[in-house]
Amino acid sequence: MSEALLQVEHLKKYFPLGRGLKKNASFVRAVDDVSLTIAPGETLGLVGESGSGKTTLAQMILGLLPPTEGTITLDGMDIHDRSCRKEFHRSIGAVFQDPASSLNPRTTVYRSLERPLALNGYSAADARELIRETAEKVNLGWELLERFPHELSGGQQQRVSIARAIMLKPKLLVLDEPTSALDVSVQAQTLNELLDLQQRFGLAYLFITHNLSVVRYMSDRICVMYGGRIMELGETEEVYHRHVHPYTLSLLSSVPPLHPRQRDRKKYLLTGDMPSLIGELKGCRFASRCPFAREACREAEPPMRDLGKGHLAACAFAGELEFEKG
Amino acid sequence: MKKKSKLSQVLRKPLFLIGFIMLAVVILAALFAPRIALRDYAQMDLSLKFVAPCAQFPLGTDQYGRCIFSRIVYGSRIALKVGLMAVVIETGIGVTLGIIAGYYGKKLDQAIMFLTDMIWSIPPIILAMAIVLLLTPSAENVAISIALVTWAQFTKIVRVKVQAIKNLSYIQAARVYGESDLQIIVRYILPNLTSTIVILASLALPSAILSTTSMGFLSLGAQEPLPDWGMILSGGIQFIERAPWISFWPGVAIVWTVLGFNLAAEGLKELLDPRMKV
């Protein structure tokens, strides 16, 4: 895919363990050889449990963490190229999980929105015009802008964060669990607004969440991560209904049902804990908890298998396993 | 309005109120020393040596016939000046290093923490004495030496605070929309540190003053004829039986000042950040 907006190639992040002057220190392989792309205007949903590396991946894409290895290209530019630093910051935006800490508590909402514009050389009058325009887009009343963040509700705070992120018309928005701190009714409103913005301005989203229903509603494609690696990647409905990776199966069957009728569905529950990501790792990372694991899984890292239509799965037996439907 | 009621609440606690009043006395003495003092602090008159406290010399005179009261009043200037200088310098060093260690982490953090631990492992007064002797004794050098041995506590506390603040979402967001490291530190991190810094500095001031007078006692501080409280006190020791007032009154001044500053600092802490532990 040459027309990709974001291209992540063989990205790795190893955190050194233990401080001090020890040599040969061991590493936590938080993100280990991840490659993915996002097309313009597309939403890629990134799902995984805590410790799967999804937040570390997002931080690297946002330029907040330097990768240990690998490249990230946004709209044709290497994000670590200092010469296009300004351009990079304009092309990407971020919304984080906790709405309360996403805004500077010491300044009014208006000042929080004005700052990124000032950094990009907007005059006070131009900034005012753009803030007014953006506030309208995200349904923020003008009167709210003169308030301090603690005087707003969680949903309103999150809308300010979204406004701040989209104001400079970025091409990619990284949304890190943007609605998990919100109530269901507020979540619905926020998700709808995000979809409207995407349609109107052709924004691409990297939508990170642990909520599998939310990710299905939002995404064109879904990427499932486990233990720092991609397990399965494909179009939303493909991953939902024709998943081939046992981890995706377990994850989806863990989601509480939509109706009490589905109580007695067949569940593939995981036992044990996520394996340690320290040191040399052999074989498939999911093998220790995989109900279908065979000897070969513990021996060699499974290759990424292409099942057509962009559906990829890192399972040696992808497509050969029989999953019982719930 | 909320701030005001908080202030009056703190002032209503008698100890804090006493602290602020004691503090005010010292500051007024330093500001208006020429008006309050009865004569020049250096004016000698050997015919008037060892005069006991009387109407003309309220606190008596020393072995050179200098007025103790005037010397103590002028001495407040030295104590405050050196104390303040020391605190400003140590705050500067400590906060800067703390921010660097906390914000950048990794190797820089390790290096700064190593330095901090080293400073902390040496008895401060002995190290300070060594530094003053190296620089030649004077009031300014006392301030520098005190600052050089006490900045570590600022670094430790500021570093931990910065580590917590820098990962707040709004600071991460600021980095995403392109704020530079320096802008992040100045615009977002420092404002979050102000109350911590003010509290730490106000608590450091009385101990800096105490150290100043200790150095003066060892004749490492301001030199004669400047009226350093510690020096007056030590100078009077040999005449303690003949003229006890020479050493007694500077002692009172030191205790008064240090106690006043400590009580006031506690009050300030209660006002700004009651939960903070130092």
Add this chain to the structure above:
Amino acid sequence: MEEKILEVKDLSVSFDGGVQAVSGVSFDLRRGECFALVGESGCGKSTTARAILRLIRAPGRITGGRILFEDEELLGLSEGEMGKVRGRNIGMIFQNPLDSLNPVYTVGSQVSEGLMVDKMEKAQAWKLAADTFRDVKIPDAEERVRSFPHEISGGMRQRVMIGMMLCRHPKLLIADEPTTALDVTIQAGIIELMNDLRHKYDTAVLMITHDFGIVADMADRVGVMYAGQIVELGDVFTIFDHPLHPYTKLLMKALPVITKKEGRLETIPGTVPDLSKPIQGCRFADRCPDACDRCHQVSPAMTQVTPGHLCACHLVKGGEAHV
């Protein structure tokens, strides 16, 4: 009719400054049944749960109503008698198990301590603690009893809490968002465990949650709370298939169960009313798409629509919604 073990009648709790966190909540639990209180943050579901164990701390206060546990009025008991009810007859688990466990004791000793309160020998209590760990499916139970809370994962801690509560065979277990802090795969295991154990020991469960999925997975009956009141109550199948209250209906449609190609989620306009001020009429009226004059003036009472299905809405009458 099965035997009722808990009856809450007209329970009201208010906080300092007159905030009516819970007003006039009534429901009951039958032996071995799972009843879920579901609602958004601030609706009073957790406050209700705590009020049952009289764990409301000042400035909060129970201002009215009755709480009958096996026909005994809990609000009339002395603090000492109440202490015996807690743990022995009614257990409770919370959202964050790390806050509920003492960090300086091993998890095994904390479980056995509860048993020793019931005059059990130490050795026997320790053995039973290990059995309990097996019961809640903690791997290597003999090893794990000697672990400290920080040495085990969040999911394991919640299993320890469940075991600690269930080993004294309470008749009622109150679970306040027990899986909210956990990953879905861990949550699924905890839910399955709670379902198994509840049938094994015939323990009634009062489940407090914001997640309709958990309700669907566990509950026999449901109470939907809004702004301190239960607005609809009924059998779980009835509530999912025929929700009557406008709030329940909107909330169900706000759940993302579709893809973006299939349409948009329903949203609920407006915000929750300020509970520190007296509210006239129905508390949902300002946000209700179908509110009429009467809704703004008269507070609707809970009325039975069909047997066991109650709803507090003027627009719902005799089994049929006028919407």
